[in-house]
Amino acid sequence: MLRILWLVPALPLLGVIINGILALFFERPLLLRKYYEDLEKGVHEEDSHGHGAEDHPLFHHWYRQLVSITGPSVVGAAFFVALVCVLILVKRPPHERVFQLDLFTWIQSGEFRTAFSLYLDPLSSVMILVVTGVGFLIHVYSVGYMAHEKGYARYFVYLNLFTFAMLVLVLASNYLLLFVGWEAVGLCSYLLIGYWYEKKSASDAGKKAFIVNRVGDFGFALGMFLLFWTVGSLNFSEVFPKALEMWEAGTLTPAVATAITLLLFVGATGKSAQIPLYVWLPDAMEGPTPVSALIHAATMVTAGVYMVARSNVLYLMSPTTLTVVAVIGGATALFAATIGVAQNDMKRVLAYSTVSQLGYMFLACGVGAFTAGIFHLMTHAFFKALLFLGSGSVMHALAGELDIRKMGGLKKYMPVTFWTFFLATLAISGIPGFSGFFSKDEILWRAFSSPFGGKVFWLLGTVAAFVTAFYMFRMVFLAFFGETRLSPELKEHVHESPKVMTVPLMILAVLSVVGGFVGIPPILGGSNRFEHFLEPVFEKGAELVPAAPHHFSHSLELGLMVLAVLVAAAGIYLAYHFYMKKPELPGKVAEKYPVLYDVVANKYYVDEIYHAIVVYPVYRFSVFLWEVFDVLVVDGIVNGVGRVLLGTGQAVRRLQTGVVHTYAVSLLIGAVILVGYLIFG
């Protein structure tokens, strides 16, 4: 029965095909016709949100209705199949909860074999449910959100394609296939960031995402080769047992394990936007909002966390790497949160918030608490998707306005958006009872108590939690509470979003509230079923974990929990104080510490620094290298040698014969070197 697993990725692929046909054979001819009509009428292309042209027949063509059905329904069906598969898997005893479906052999040479095969275990179960479940809701939401877009079918092609690629990534049974998904989600992400390609900022952002991820993928590929070289396989079912064997036999040294895991982690920092490669994610918000919700918050960016958790056996072999992961995760969590404080664009605040929350997940992995990381991955998918979709709903109502300084009082205009957004804010701030509370608290406690953890990590996480509560409530207060600061025209325009958008919001709100109940820790009377469910995945690695040096008392755990709640409450109160009670305060603070404010508001000038110390030098360097080869080697050394060889008088002749002469001399020099090398070398 589990063999139906192949349907999970296949259904979104079917969507790609159907929507692709519709995009190509219906949408494009219609768009072209409209384009030429507009040209004739002298109408300029309307703004990217396309208001004002909805009466065009293009927007009422039957193909749109069909796309609205096929786009979301394939993902919904995939969710259903995934649910069935997971339920079957859960029926099995815990240690037999692994299923591998071999579709066909992909690459085979000698003893090396890699198959296109799907791998279902508790870890990938969680991932496929999140990807298809949240993905389905976002697809539905998109039907409403993108209704006025010209490239409607094209959008769903990309979105379906992304879902397919992401499912390949999480269901892959080996690193190579995982890499296929890894690259493919990246490609979809660039396509979707640059969806409004007419906008220069959008295409620049697509480029940036692309280049930054190149650095990460380079690390990933090298890590993969090194792993293959050491262990001789890339299949999950072989790599981990074999690595453990070699570890015990001493043939896999800590140094090699560190190298492999660090290289893989470089890949993760690129995809999951961690220091120093996080810079692309905030700019990626140029894409349509549902895309931000799906790709840049709920799923793709968590691929790095998934990969690290999947490789837990390898990571636990190298305490050095774990420390690096934890430091980078913790630092990113705090660093990005502080940037979020001074941003005024709703989506940008959420983007930095995502970077920060991903930092939490890596912090968890770094202290060896992979379950906690995956738990937070799941709850974060719920509430962050909700926050993004909520901001999309606001954007929809305000004709694209995202500056929270120009909002205010939206509560009464958009009650559903407000309430769902508010619940998600409570969840991310770590208010007890909401999903984010359980997962974040688990991470903080493990950061404190794990043998790989330490008080510093706990402190980083807790301070970040304070900042998080502050910037989230700052946004809520500024956008939804108080007097409205909307311009008169916008006040006319503002409206609650249609049902097709608000219903997904409500479902996600429910999940944001109750999503944490699967992982209530024993200390609060729960049994942390989530952790037990994932246990078989991390069991092998657990053998590598040293025994905890201290035993911590329950009262300490409870005490820290209460402290975390107080810290969050303090953050909320501070936001209330600044933005509700004394709204003139923020301006004063900014005036008083202009340098500090400037630095934070400009995101610590990291983009500028990167440009100055990385982008520009690399560009200059490649131009330089090219010039060296072309100009120096050819015209300089070559001519010099040529002169020596052929006599100085020949230098004048060279000018007449052009470059052929110099080319020939270069050939000659190469030949001399090669002959000399072979004879005397």
Added chain:
Amino acid sequence: MDLQSILLSLKAIVPEMILTATGCLVLLYDLLIPEENRGVHAGISAVGVITALFSVLWFGSERIEAFSGMLAQDTFGSFFTVVVLVSLLLTLMLSRSYNDWEGIQKGEFYALLLFSSVGMLVMAKATDMMTIFLGLELLSIPIYVLVGFDRKRLSSVEGALKYFLLGAFATGFLLYGMALLYAATGATSLSGIAAFAGKENVFGNTLFLAGTALLFVGFGFKVSLVPFHMWTPDAYQGAPTPVTAFMSAGPKAAAFAAVIRVLVVAFPESHPFLLKGLWVVAALTMTVGNVSALVQDDVKRMLAYSSIAHAGYVLVGLVSGDRLGGQAAMYYLFVYSLMNIGAFAIVMLLSEGEERGYAIENFRGVGFRYPVLGALMTVFLVSLGGIPPTAGFVGKFYLFSAAVKKGLILLTVIGVLNSAASVYYYLRVVVYMYMLPERAEEVRPRPVGVGVALALFIATVGVIALGIFPKGLLSFAESSILSIFLS
């Protein structure tokens, strides 16, 4: 040689004979038809090529020592025969439309392509230095003419002249190398050289070493390895685009076939120095090719530099020096032909002729106006960049994992780094196509004819299918390389 063995020998060169006959037929028929009908030659040639392909599939796996050991038909030769013939077929499909647009529709064009391919096939099958040389010259001379075929265009003539002058120079090296090897060993056949090397301590023999080095200079020129690559950008840019596409695929594969055969058969206990020398050349070739491609603003020239880099990747497989590396190199040469010809085909369609050039600016926004062409170009570029799930990825993975297995970690790191950097300039074209607004004056691609469409279809399906199901081609490459390893 008795009649029996001559007949048997002829059986080894059936594809060559078919191509030669087709070439002659094209030349003769050219006299009979009016100028505007000359496109039909592409069709005639294609029929000939397809017939030749079938003949290879029919009895190409049988091993025949032909013409007293000058030439051999084996699976290895057949593999490269298929690579060359497929590249030739795709090129013919592109040429017909291109020659119409550029006003160079002539029968000689097709005849020269066919004759040049005969040279390639001879080179792939040659087991003697004499036949290698014969094949190389037969390959080169028609290509020199083809590069300058558009003789009214200055860049075409310039490229042809440069290529010809330097080619003649390089041929000199090659021939001198062969002469020295003959002087050292007293043999011209590869097996004779191997027998000599097995008996004597050749590594102290200066004549032998100098001969080997010069031989590789000649080969290095043909496959454009650094520092023998200088001619490549000029010749590639000047040549009519279908010829450029063909040059990057067919002759390169044929020359590599000869290199592999020489390495495996004549130097079975590969001189470690030789491999170390090739190591340096491979690293240099990848790096110089990619770095130079990074700063190009002309897509055709960018692809020319990229083809240098790709020769470097293939060389990585040879540096591995074992069966796996050779197999990976062969797989890569095949898929490289497909994706590169595909990319050149789109470049040819989307530009407005040689006069207007191939500046990357011309590609602004065309991805949305012409989504199919844009999507196909993306597939080819993604494959060239080695991103899964395309054939280019599988090929690179194979090459580098062969190197990793041999412990060539540093070379692999250099290769992967190069590959990562190369994605930048490939995808830069995609960025221009999809993420920048169109130019004010719209690019109107040339009408896509049946031949071009078919070529694009074959290339695309090949690139994707070989990426997902690489097994068949890999085992073909495996049995091919075994056929010379064991003989």
